[in-house]
Amino acid sequence: MTAVGFARLALALLAALGLAAGEAAAHGRSLSWSSWRLADDGATVRVRVPLLELTRLGVDPLRDPGAAGVVAERLAAEVRLARGGTPCEPVAAPRPGAAPEGQALFEWTLRCAASGPLAITSTFLLDDAPSHLHFARVETADGVVRERVLSEADPTWPLGEPDGPAGGDGAGAGTTFAGYLALGVEHIATGWDHLAFVLALLLLAGSLREVAALVTGFTIAHSVTLALAVLGVVRPEPAAVEALIGFSIALVAAENGWLLGGRGRAVPWTVTGGMLVLAALALAGIGAVPALALAGLALFSACHFGLLARVARPAPLRAAVAFAFGLIHGFGFAGILAELELPAGRLVPALVGFNVGVELGQLAIVALAWPALRALARVAGGRPHRAVAELGSAAVCGLGLFWFLTRTFG
Numbered sequence: 001m002t003a004v005g006f007a008r009l010a011l012a013l014l015a016a017l018g019l020a021a022g023e024a025a026a027h028g029r030s031l032s033w034s035s036w037r038l039a040d041d042g043a044t045v046r047v048r049v050p051l052l053e054l055t056r057l058g059v060d061p062l063r064d065p066g067a068a069g070v071v072a073e074r075l076a077a078e079v080r081l082a083r084g085g086t087p088c089e090p091v092a093a094p095r096p097g098a099a100p101e102g103q104a105l106f107e108w109t110l111r112c113a114a115s116g117p118l119a120i121t122s123t124f125l126l127d128d129a130p131s132h133l134h135f136a137r138v139e140t141a142d143g144v145v146r147e148r149v150l151s152e153a154d155p156t157w158p159l160g161e162p163d164g165p166a167g168g169d170g171a172g173a174g175t176t177f178a179g180y181l182a183l184g185v186e187h188i189a190t191g192w193d194h195l196a197f198v199l200a201l202l203l204l205a206g207s208l209r210e211v212a213a214l215v216t217g218f219t220i221a222h223s224v225t226l227a228l229a230v231l232g233v234v235r236p237e238p239a240a241v242e243a244l245i246g247f248s249i250a251l252v253a254a255e256n257g258w259l260l261g262g263r264g265r266a267v268p269w270t271v272t273g274g275m276l277v278l279a280a281l282a283l284a285g286i287g288a289v290p291a292l293a294l295a296g297l298a299l300f301s302a303c304h305f306g307l308l309a310r311v312a313r314p315a316p317l318r319a320a321v322a323f324a325f326g327l328i329h330g331f332g333f334a335g336i337l338a339e340l341e342l343p344a345g346r347l348v349p350a351l352v353g354f355n356v357g358v359e360l361g362q363l364a365i366v367a368l369a370w371p372a373l374r375a376l377a378r379v380a381g382g383r384p385h386r387a388v389a390e391l392g393s394a395a396v397c398g399l400g401l402f403w404f405l406t407r408t409f410g
Contacts, residue, residue: 030056030129033339034079036120036138038159042088042111043081046097047124048339049104056128061104068096068104075106078124079134084116102239118159122150131190133183135340145343146174149183174346177353184357187336188365193245193403194329195365200252200396201322202369203389204259206315211370213319215362221326222333223355229334230342230351239288241331243407247297248325249400255321256393258305259314260386268305272298278408287408300324333358 032049049071051061057074059067072094081088088110099105112118122134134150136157148157175183188194201218205211228234251271258267275298282291304321308314333354342350376385 030125030132031135031336031339032122032124032132033135034120034122034137036081036136038118038138038140040141042109044107044109045079045081046105046107047075047079047094048099049106049124051102051104053125053129054104056125069093071104072096072106075124076108078122080121081110081112082119082121083112084114086112086114086116088112117161119156120150120159121156123155126152126155133336137340145346147340147342147346148175149179175350177349180350180353181357181360183336184354184359185361185364186357187333187354188358188361191332193242193249193400194332194362196396196399197245197249197252197325197329198362198365199369200249200256200393200400201318202366202373203392203396204256204318205370205373208370210315210319211366213315214322215366217319217323218326218329219359219362221323222330222358225327225330226334226337226355226358227351229331230337230347232338234331235338236331237288238331238335239407240290240293241328241335243287243289243404244293244297244328245332246400246403246405246407248328250397250404251301251400252318252321252325253393253397253400255305255308255318256389257397259308260390260393263309268302268309271305272302275301289408 030053032047032053034045034047037044054061054067054071057070059070061067061071075094076090091109091111094106094108097105097107120136120138122136124134125132130152132152134155135147136150137145137147138159139145150157198215198218201214202211205214225234229236254267254271258264261267275294278287278289279291279294279298281287282289282294304317308317311317337350337354340350373385373388376382376388
């Protein structure tokens with residue numbers, strides 16, 4: 001397939017995938033957070049929700065002045081505290097508060113008339129997004145902090161007696177190492193952008209050694225930035241990170257087509273020129289990615305394709321690209337943990353467990369895809385494998401480009 005033919009196929013598949021990918025591109029992982037400060041007679045709760053998530057409720061929080069009332073009503077009904085099995089009642093309706101850009105924050109106070117053990121339940125957004133995750137963070141009257149991930153499968157967190165021991169191995173303990181490991185596996189299994197990137201890398205891998213180099217480079221890189229982001233050393237802009245993840249997918253897939261199509265000039269010029277155009281738009285204040293980052297991507301792309309055009313074996317350079325883009329993907333993985341603001345004693349099990357889960361999920365995908373690709377390469381002179389590589393790369397390129405543009409300008 002020529003570079004021009006690949007580009008046409010990618011654009012056609014982009015149009016076909018646009019509608020199907022729209023929901024995933026617009027919302028990504030569905031998340032919300034709550035922070036609870038317990039008192040003898042109840043609690044004060046603050047809930048943060050991305051504005052984009054609130055559109056699932058059929059409201060536009062940016063244009064509809066009545067949206068806050070609808071959201072407050074849903075929160076009061078679906079983010080609940082109970083004591084002794086009896087619901088604690090709000091003193092007043094949840095009220096909006098100052099929130100980070102792109103998010104909504106509501107705060108209210110609950111009073112518990114009954115006695116007995118406490119329990120937090122969140123069913124918020126589960127009817128609209130069954131995969132929604134709610135991160136609850138609890139601070140007791142004596143300053144002990146715990147956290148737990150609530151989901152459709154496990155929406156209730158039994159806290160135990162308000163004056164009883166916190167943490168430990170009982171029901172009131174926060175999410176365990178095994179829980180974070182499972183969360184990491186689920187995150188990679190449902191993270192379509194990360195899966196698309198891994199698939200794009202595998203499509204042209206020629207040997208198990210090459211696969212090992214690609215996966216190792218990607219793993220080391222995203223583990224480093226995952227740790228840096230969760231520890232608070234680096235906090236990049238989430239919107240820009242998500243857009244750049246889309247670019248990484250599109251670039252690697254376009255590189256596949258370019259290698260299969262004879263290494264012409266059309267793909268490198270299109271990628272480099274497109275990044276320069278977007279950098280010019282960013283200078284005018286358009287888009288979520290800074291102009292300097294886009295200009296850097298243009299330079300990176302030009303240098304990368306220039307080096308690839310001069311080597312007979314592209315595998316080492318592709319491993320280097322997997323490492324480079326793994327740094328960006330690590331920030332995407334980190335978003336799910338960094339927002340929790342975990343206490344120091346909880347960081348290590350959460351970080352290690354989540355990272356191990358991501359790696360296990362990733363290796364499972366490789367173990368499924370790689371043997372299938374090798375089997376195709378061994379039949380009919382490798383023609384089925386080439387067809388899958390061409391079509392798969394075009395599809396992934398279109399999807400990555402769709403994510404990149406919608407996350408940059410959406």
